């Protein structure tokens with residue numbers, strides 16, 4: 273035999289044919305076939321063995337992999353039978369276990385946690401049994417005084433067994449809850465904040481995609497839904513405003529605190545401040561606009577008010593500046609006119625001309641005053657007076673040359689009032705002029721004046737006035753009336769609907785009435801007319817009759833010192849004083865005046881009266897000199913005179929050491945009255 277004999281065959285051959293087998297020739301072929309079969313069998317076996325070896329290794333490998341994965345799973349695993357009895361478990365960490373491990377085995381899974389959770393397990397098991405697929409549910413447990421959340425997945429195994437994979441989802445739950453809470457917080461914030469928050473489309477018409485309640489409140493809509501239903505272009509006052517806004521935001525991609533002229537649902541104007549940003553899609557196309565919006569209407573109004581006031585103040589400063597010079601010039605004009613009037617022939621044409629010139633000069637004086645009411649400290653120089661004559665004179669003055677008539681209804685027993693006659697006449701003037709201007713055709717302006725009591729049961733109520741006696745002056749026209757929307761603006765400085773109006777008439781009126789502790793009220797109906805009513809507190813004093821006693825040609829006696837820095841005032845003042853019968857001396861400033869008073873005192877011919885200009889630019893005025901003069905001559909009467917008719921000293925002269933005032937410009941009559949007032953009794 274040439275081939276290698278298989279070991280098994282060799283053993284058989286040794287057994288049958290001895291150690292040195294002599295195999296019969298006829299057996300060789302047979303034995304060779306047997307040997308080949310053995311060899312073949314061997315080869316097969318070793319192949320089988322090799323493959324077996326391999327698969328068991330793989331099995332081992334897979335097994336260890338499974339174990340590793342199994343160990344790595346943080347979850348808690350239970351295997352249980354169809355009754356819920358726990359067969360074995362794998363704890364994800366003992367902290368996760370509701371009971372120690374030895375107490376778990378053999379117990380029913382539905383009996384371990386609370387009844388509520390147990391039921392959930394039982395129900396899920398039934399579902400899995402039926403469907404032979406996974407079921408999952410969540411539950412919460414209190415462990416060591418803390419709430420934990422779990423997610424359970426139940427899977428079917430063979431032989432009616434189940435596996436429960438239980439995952440601790442506490443941190444996820446807590447994170448979700450925190451997120452929900454913070455979402456809720458922001459949602460509440462967005463719902464309750466006063467700032468409008470929105471998302472809109474960016475097309476010209478535009479509509480809202482989202483809007484918070486503040487947004488609808490700003491625009492006067494009842495609900496967000498209502499706002500979402502309207503076109504954004506409708507919220508703008510003009511289409512142009514919308515287009516400009518869109519162009520700007522499209523170009524820059526954002527706007528910051530952009531002021532927008534918008535309107536509310538009822539059409540009322542609204543100024544909004546808008547900060548917005550364009551959101552783009554992946555292709556860089558505008559997707560929508562996100563923004564915040566704030567109603568700044570009131571703020572804008574306040575700012576404008578401040579601006580108006582400051583404009584008014586600068587107007588006042590300017591007016592104050594020119595008033596001084598202006599009133600000095602007017603003193604010269606009016607003083608000289610009054611002097612000329614005295615020397616003119618009675619009933620002569622000259623007298624009429626002079627009267628006209630004087631009237632015009634008084635109008636110039638009124639204009640100066642109108643401006644001065646705006647400057648600081650325009651305190652009225654109040655005197656007890658009746659408004660009857662003042663009403664008639666002022667109204668008639670305004671009406672002259674017009675085809676509008678005035679109808680007076682003035683109560684005969686009208687209480688006197690403490691007023692600055694010049695300022696109140698200005699008020700009447702402004703109101704009557706407005707009434708006249710409101711009536712394009714001829715008509716009647718009703719002017720009434722009556723006594724009213726404010727506050728008590730029978731009197732008028734609901735007025736912003738302290739209780740007491742007032743006179744009520746009403747000026748009623750049959751003009752066009754004032755539209756509702758204008759009513760709260762007519763007192764604003766510069767508010768006018770007239771082509772040539774300055775819009776200062778009612779502003780001045782308001783300021784004057786307030787300074788008289790009074791009140792002004794309006795009633796107006798478009799097409800039917802307007803009534804302005806003024807309330808002025810009644811005076812506690814009665815009107816002194818003294819003025820009437822003064823006869824036109826009564827002259828005075830005494831020595832007067834006239835202090836003024838203006839030559840023209842000294843000239844006309846001196847002439848008037850001489851005309852009235854006084855001896856006159858002059859001083860250009862306070863220092864000179866004090867010197868004169870001292871010398872007169874020393875020479876035994878003291879002054880009876882000193883008329884003092886209050887402010888002298890670059891020098892000592894009457895305000896500073898008065899105390900010094902009084903020290904030298906305690907008996908001297910001092911009269912304050914100022915071109916600044918709104919100088920607070922003029923309203924409160926007694927406290928500054930003056931006996932009387934004579935505001936510039938004055939005529940001979942006013943000068944005489946002032947002198948008579950301080951010298952009354954002395955000359956009698």
Ligand SMILES: Nc1ncnc2c1ncn2[C@@H]1O[C@H](COP(=O)(O)OP(=O)(O)OP(=O)(O)O)[C@@H](O)[C@H]1O
Nearest residue numbers: 706710753762768769770773774775776777778802
């Ligand atoms: N009697 C009235 N009837 C109708 N509208 C009035 C009347 N009085 C005032 N108004 C309205 O109030 C606005 C403001 O009045 P105001 O007197 O302050 O200014 P003005 O008359 O326009 O200008 P100015 O008086 O400075 O010349 C007027 O332009 C007008 O629109």
Ligand SMILES: [Mg+2]
Nearest residue numbers: 702706777778
């Ligand atoms: Mg006016």
